[in-house]
Each structure stands twice: as structure tokens, then as C-alpha cells.
Amino acid sequence: MIRLLIVDNERWIVRNLLDLFGHWDKLELEVxxxxxxxxxLEQLGKMKFDIVLSDIRMPGMDGLELQQEIRRYWPWCKIIFLSGYNEFDYIQQVMRGGGVDYLLKTEGEEAILRAVEQAAAQLYAAVEAEELIERAHRQLQLVRPLLLGDYLLELMQGDSPGVSQLAHKFQELECPLDAARGVLLTIGRVDDWRDELSVADRELMLYxxxxIAEEYWLPSVRCLSLRYEKNKLLWLLQPMADAPEDRERALRFIHGTLETIAMSCKRLLKLRLSFSAGAAFRPWEEAPRQFSTLKALLGRGLGMGKELVLIEQRKEAGEEAQQAELHNHEISSQLGKLGAMAAYLDNGQQEHFFLEFGKLAALASPARGTDNRLKLEIYYSLMCLLLSYMNRWELHEVIxxxxxxxxxxxxxxxxSWESAEDYLSALAMQLxxxxxxxQVYREHDLITRVxxxxxxxxxGDLSLTRIGDVxxxxxxxxxxxxxxxTGQSLPDYVASSRLAExxxxxxxxxxxxxDISKAVGFMTEQSFYRFFKKETxxxxxxxxxxxxxxxSDNQK
Known part of the structure; x- marks a missing residue:
């Protein structure tokens, strides 16, 4: 939908042009x-216009002055000037001011329609202009580190499409790490913030x-750091070379440097830090599990709970222990998708919601041998999600x-767990x-109000903008x-309603x-005649x- 504004102090010209464009179906226009x-200017201050068709010589503010004001409101608006004067000076000023076209009123309707069509084409072409594409490319370069950070955090949460795409994604986002080599994770936490630090100060401190960490690590290992939560950082580390002795040397270097980094931050920044670090470089497929383990390790730290340096326990676990660790990670990862499930519920995406619901519920099934405490965590997590939705939508009485x-x-x-799962599933279905x-009621109500x-x-005014405002x-x-x-366009409904009346x-x-033409919203009798004959x-x-x-025939 293109919004066109016609400006002229001669009322008959405006009315004739409104009538002309009202019956022109080559473009979808709101005129x-x-x-x-x-x-x-009053109308330009209320809504966006795409094209302005304006006279130049008008009392008070002329068309050239209006052009400058339009640029302030809507820089992308295309302007076409109509004039009764073929003056070179006017044409020069129009082109310098960025006007699209300059037409004489004597050139006729076809020239005006053609000019508006060309202006509309330029509107669409502007979006594809090389300059805009180049600007978007430059902006992409600026945001690429943010996109990389978001992607890696999704990977750590287990939400990534899959590590099989890792190499392609790393190349696309210019990641300094190698998708083919193992990675070691390290989490850093600010134990407490000084009271005088503002939010901006804290961001600066994290930076x-x-x-500081990269100053110590970068000469010997590849390093990428990400911020997550308000007081935590995640480092992803790789050795410079991938031979076994290189990995072992890099591992000792990373672990041995953690205390030095903590001491430097305490001395230079007056901040106390804690760290938890992985015990080995692991394939990227195992990174989410290591991330989950390190978060839990940092949360269970002994002593005062501050200035900790904790290393993941390196052990050769039996198959049963490995399965238990994997199962707990799956539960943690799936619980991390509760936010997505809330969005599915809110947006009415039933299929997506129950897909994730089924995955989470299956983790607590008796066949998986899930600890009862984890069953409770899964149940009450789902309960809080559904209860929150009922509260916001005031559905307690109905349900x-x-x-x-x-x-x-x-x-x-x-x-039993099966009974609990069926209960929660039935409640979600009711929601x-x-x-x-x-939604059906609100859609019906909307159609009724329109x-x-x-x-x-x-x-009166039955423009799409006015109806939308109402x-x-x-x-x-x-x-x-x-x-x-309804299967019918709104302009068609307005036209059919006017015709029926x-x-x-x-x-x-x-x-x-x-009088009838005025009663059904036409500015001139001529435009009413043209409309009526076109329809009937x-x-x-x-x-x-x-x-x-x-x-008369029926009465005889």
C-alpha cells in the first residue's frame, strides 16, 4: 500500500486528481x-506519506518550501511537482532539492499517472540500492561479534542447529577458533560489585x-570471551597446535594462569573473581555438557564462596556414571528451553510447545530412572509456566x-509420573x-467494529488510516x-457498502x-457517477x- 498526498490550493484540481487516482487500479494507493x-504539513505530521504530488505556486508556503519540510518528516518520500509555469529556475530548484519529477498541468492525466508510477518504482528500487546494501554490509561487520557471541551461547545451551554446521558458521561469523579442534571452557564470575559502581561502570569492568585475561592467555592459546548473565564471563580456549603435548602444555598454562588473572583483577580493578575451568579440551559436541558442569561446579564452591579457582574433576567414569551425567545434562538443557515454551504458549504455537513438552516429560519417565528430586524440578517448572499464563490471562475460573x-x-x-504428565498436558491443551x-472472539469483534x-x-473519512486509528x-x-x-479486501468492502447505500x-x-453522492462520501458528483457506472x-x-x-410493472 502506497500513501499519496495531493496538494494544491485549487480545490477542483485536488478533487479531480482524487477522482483520477481513486479509479486507477495499476497501483495499490491510499490517496x-x-x-x-x-x-x-498537518497530515504529514500524523502519518507517513510515500509520494507527494504538489503545486509549486501556492499562497503562504509555496511548494519548494513544503519540499524542505517534507524532507524533515519523511526523507524517503518522493515528490512530484505540478505547475502551470514552464520556468527553468523552478526546475533547477526542484532537482537540487531532490524532487522526483516536474510536470506542467497542461501535460494531462496520462503524464501524471506515469510520474506517480515511476515514483513508486523508485520507492521500491531505493530499498535495493547499492548504497544501502553496502551500508548494511558495513553494519554487519560491526554486529558480527555480537552475532558470534549469541550463536556460541546458544551452542552452549544446546540450542544450536548442530555442530555439523559449525565450520560453516565459524567461517561466516569470522570466529577465531577452529571447529575441528577440541575446546576448553572457563567461567569467570565477579563475586561482588563495589557499591559505587553504576551499571555502565560494571559493563566497563567486565570488559x-x-x-586482562586475554593479555595473559593470547600469546600461548587461542581465546574467545563472551559475557553471559550480569556478572559472568565465558572463555572458549584452544591450543595453538593440536599435538597431544601441545594440548597438555596449553592445559597446564590455562589452569596455572587463573590465579594470576584473579590477583591482577583484584589489584587493578578492586574486584574479587572466582573461576571454574574444564579438565580437558573436548570436542565441540561435548561443550554444552562441560558448560553445564562448570556452572554447577561454581555454584557448589566450598569455603567462603568467593575467590574460588575450581577445576573440573578429571575422572574415568564408568558407563553408568557417564549415562547419569548425560541424563542430568539433558534435563538441564531441556529446562533451559522453558523460555521458548512460554513464547510458544503465548503465540498459540501448539505443535512446537508440545514437542518440547514431550521431550522434557520423557526425561522424567520411569524408564529413564530419573531421580525423584529432578522429577519435582521438571514438574514444578512446568507448573510455574502454566500457572503464570493462567494468571496473566485470568483463566482460573474458566479452566x-x-x-x-x-x-x-x-x-x-x-x-504416578504418567498421571502428573497427563494432567499438565491436559491443562496446557485447555490453555x-x-x-x-x-482469538476467534477478538477477530469477530474486530470485523464487527470495522x-x-x-x-x-x-x-465521512473511510480511509484505511482512519479506520485503523478507530x-x-x-x-x-x-x-x-x-x-x-473475510476473503474480501477492506477497500472493496467500503466500496460495496457505499454502493449498497x-x-x-x-x-x-x-x-x-x-446529495446522494455526498451522503456516500464522494467529493464530486462526477466521481460518484464514474464509481457507480464502473460498479453497475x-x-x-x-x-x-x-x-x-x-x-410500476410489479404494481400492475
Whole structure:
């Protein structure tokens, strides 16, 4: 949808052009008129316009002054000037000011339509211009480190599409690490912040910690640092060479340097840090499990809980212990997806929600031998998610009519895990059904409000922008939504409503055609005639005569 504003102090010119564009179907246009530059600026301050078709010589502010103001409001707006004067000076000023075209009013309707079509083409071309593509490329270079950080944190959480794509992704994001070599993780935590440090100061301190660590590590190992949470940093480390002796030497160097880094940060930054580090370089497939282990290790630190330097225990675990560790990691990783499940619930994405729900519930099944404490964690995590949704949408009474909500907060009320899983699944299904019912109701209510407004304002402003303002939706989105829900475009509905009312008034016989045209929202009788004949194939007067004749025949 392209929004066009026509500006001229000659009212008949504005009306004729509104009529011209109102019946031109080559472009999807929403057309407005203004009778002065001041009125045009008022409209430009309320909504975005894509093309302005303006006279140059107008009382008060002329078209060239208006052009400068338009640039302040909407820099991408295309401007076409109409003038009754073929003056070279005007043309020069227009082109210097970035005008799109300059037309004489005597050139006719075809030239005006062609100019608007060309301006519309330039609007779309501007998005694909080389300059914008180059600017986007430069911006990508600036944000690439952020994208890399986000990708690696997703990988650590187990949310990455898969490490098979790692090499390609590393190349795309210019990652300094090697996808084919093992990686060792180290977590650093600021144990406490000094009271005088502001939020900005703390960000600066985290940046300084990263610099200090890299000063020590970079000569001997490859290093990439990421910030996660408000007081933690994650380092991903690799040896410079991949021979066994190189890995062992790099491992001793990393572990031995942790205390030095902590002491430097304490002396230079007046901050106390704790570290937990992996025991070995592991394949990237195992990095999420190591990340989970190091987080737990740091949280279980002994002593005062500050200034810790903890190394992951290196042990040759039996198959049973390895399976238990893997199982606990799967639960931790799946619980980390509760945020995504909340989004699926909120957005009504039922299939995606139950896919993740099934994965999480399966981890607590008796066949997996899950510890009862982990079952409780899984149950109450899901319970909090569903309860939060019910609270926000005030669904307790509705859901309570068909389900016993007293069981929700009591895991012991369920005789088995299968019973608890079925209960939570049924509750989630009820929430999706309620959301669907609510969406249908709101969609029906929206259509009703749109149609009532159109019905009661046929003589007034029925532009998409005005209707959107009334019902609280962006006009572009509203037109798409209305078409999806009804199968008819909103402009077509407005036109059919105006036509039906016009036919009704013509059949009544008491109003002249000029009054009928105003009653259904047309600025001129001429534009009403053109509209009516396009829709029915006959003129309004012919329609009235046929109706009168048909009525007389029926009475005989």
C-alpha cells in the first residue's frame, strides 16, 4: 500500500486528481488531499506519506518550501511537482532539492499517472540500492561479534542447529577458533560489585576483565570471551597446535594462569573473581555438557564462596556414571528451553510447545530412572509456566470448571509420573483452546467494529488510516487481516457498502443525485457517477429509472 498526498490550493484540481487516482487500479494507493501547504504539513505530521504530488505556486508556503519540510518528516518520500509555469529556475530548484519529477498541468492525466508510477518504482528500487546494501554490509561487520557471541551461547545451551554446521558458521561469523579442534571452557564470575559502581561502570569492568585475561592467555592459546548473565564471563580456549603435548602444555598454562588473572583483577580493578575451568579440551559436541558442569561446579564452591579457582574433576567414569551425567545434562538443557515454551504458549504455537513438552516429560519417565528430586524440578517448572499464563490471562475460573486446579501445586496429588504428565498436558491443551477461542472472539469483534464504523460513516473519512486509528491497528496490517478473515479486501468492502447505500437512496427517490453522492462520501458528483457506472455498468439516473419502471410493472 502506497500513501499519496495531493496538494494544491485549487480545490477542483485536488478533487479531480482524487477522482483520477481513486479509479486507477495499476497501483495499490491510499490517496489524500490537502488545499494548502499548512494543511499538508498537518497530515504529514500524523502519518507517513510515500509520494507527494504538489503545486509549486501556492499562497503562504509555496511548494519548494513544503519540499524542505517534507524532507524533515519523511526523507524517503518522493515528490512530484505540478505547475502551470514552464520556468527553468523552478526546475533547477526542484532537482537540487531532490524532487522526483516536474510536470506542467497542461501535460494531462496520462503524464501524471506515469510520474506517480515511476515514483513508486523508485520507492521500491531505493530499498535495493547499492548504497544501502553496502551500508548494511558495513553494519554487519560491526554486529558480527555480537552475532558470534549469541550463536556460541546458544551452542552452549544446546540450542544450536548442530555442530555439523559449525565450520560453516565459524567461517561466516569470522570466529577465531577452529571447529575441528577440541575446546576448553572457563567461567569467570565477579563475586561482588563495589557499591559505587553504576551499571555502565560494571559493563566497563567486565570488559577490563576480558582484556586482562586475554593479555595473559593470547600469546600461548587461542581465546574467545563472551559475557553471559550480569556478572559472568565465558572463555572458549584452544591450543595453538593440536599435538597431544601441545594440548597438555596449553592445559597446564590455562589452569596455572587463573590465579594470576584473579590477583591482577583484584589489584587493578578492586574486584574479587572466582573461576571454574574444564579438565580437558573436548570436542565441540561435548561443550554444552562441560558448560553445564562448570556452572554447577561454581555454584557448589566450598569455603567462603568467593575467590574460588575450581577445576573440573578429571575422572574415568564408568558407563553408568557417564549415562547419569548425560541424563542430568539433558534435563538441564531441556529446562533451559522453558523460555521458548512460554513464547510458544503465548503465540498459540501448539505443535512446537508440545514437542518440547514431550521431550522434557520423557526425561522424567520411569524408564529413564530419573531421580525423584529432578522429577519435582521438571514438574514444578512446568507448573510455574502454566500457572503464570493462567494468571496473566485470568483463566482460573474458566479452566477450573473442567479441571481440578487444586492438584496443580501438589505433585504428591498425582499417583504416578504418567498421571502428573497427563494432567499438565491436559491443562496446557485447555490453555491453547481458550487462547484459540479468545482469538476467534477478538477477530469477530474486530470485523464487527470495522463494519459498524463503515456503516455509520459512509459520508465521512473511510480511509484505511482512519479506520485503523478507530480500531487500533496499523492500516497495512488491518487490510491484510481483514482480507484473511473475510476473503474480501477492506477497500472493496467500503466500496460495496457505499454502493449498497447509494442504490438504497436512489430507490427511495427523494434525494437528487448530487446529495446522494455526498451522503456516500464522494467529493464530486462526477466521481460518484464514474464509481457507480464502473460498479453497475449504468449511471445512477439510469438505475433509478429502471427501479421506478420495475416497481410500476410489479404494481400492475
Amino acid at each position: 489524500y488531499g490537502a488545499y494548502s501547504a499548512a494543511e499538508a 577490563a576483565i576480558r582484556n 477450573g470448571e473442567s479441571m481440578d486446579l487444586d492438584k496443580l501445586t501438589r505433585y504428591e496429588a498425582h499417583p 491453547f483452546e481458550q487462547k484459540q477461542d479468545d 463494519r459498524l464504523y463503515v456503516e455509520h460513516h459512509l459520508a 480500531v487500533g491497528y496499523n492500516p497495512y496490517y488491518l487490510t491484510r487481516l481483514y482480507k484473511r478473515l 447509494a442504490q438504497k437512496l436512489l430507490e427511495g427517490g427523494s434525494l437528487i443525485v448530487q 455498468g449504468i449511471t445512477p439516473q439510469e438505475y433509478r429509472e429502471r427501479h421506478t419502471l420495475s416497481k
